[in-house]
Amino acid sequence: MESVLDHTNPYDDSHNWTYPVKSCPDAIILLLGPHDFLAGPPVPPVTSHGFPPERRSVTGLPSAGDKPAEVPLQRAYMRLLEMQMTSYRKCARAQSKVGGFPMILVCGGSGNGLDPCRLENRIDDRFNSRHLLSPFQVHYVSMNHTTWHRINSSPEYLGCDNHYNEKGHQVLTSEVLPQVQSILGW
Secondary structure, three states: OHHHHOEEEOOEEEEEOOOOOOOOOOOEEEEEOOOOOOOOOOOOOOOOOOOOHHHOOOOOOOOOOOOHHHHHHHHHHHHHHHHHHHHOHHHHHHHHHHOOEEEEEEEOOOOOOOHHHHHHHHHHHHHHHHOOOOOEEEEEEEOOHHHHHHHHOOHHHEOHHHOEOHHHHHHHHHHHHHHHHHHHOO
8 A cells, every 4th residue: 555655646655745835735535445454464564754763653563452453454445544644744744833734544344244344443443542743633434324225235336346436435424524524613
């Protein structure tokens, strides 16, 4: 996941995303599907570029009770959050005077259900507890089960490979937008 995140096109590493220099977004919003699991050997952790030791975390340590199959996703997801923290640290410093810089993680579900959203929510809590002194704060938003069933049981909302089509994404957006607006104070 991290190896292509900076590319504007995941198949072309010659055009990378440029992170904010003069202006910053109000938040980072990431939509991760519950089927975004790793395959193959774990990727080495991203370093904590320039953050003092008291703000560095031990990347993605699983805790007691976690399922072994979830551990690679936990580690990759934690690295993704830390990569965003590094890439947007300038924005976080600028916004730390107004309550911090939010990273909003949207779990939108897909054909395999919302169960993996619980794992994403747990990882968000771990990230926040490890970065208490950081201006970053991770927030979790998700659609409810009724909406998930409506979208995933009707071809009207599904496109290729049972991913949401434009109509499905509109339903997801209408449900999570009020949550995002609340987090941002809009």
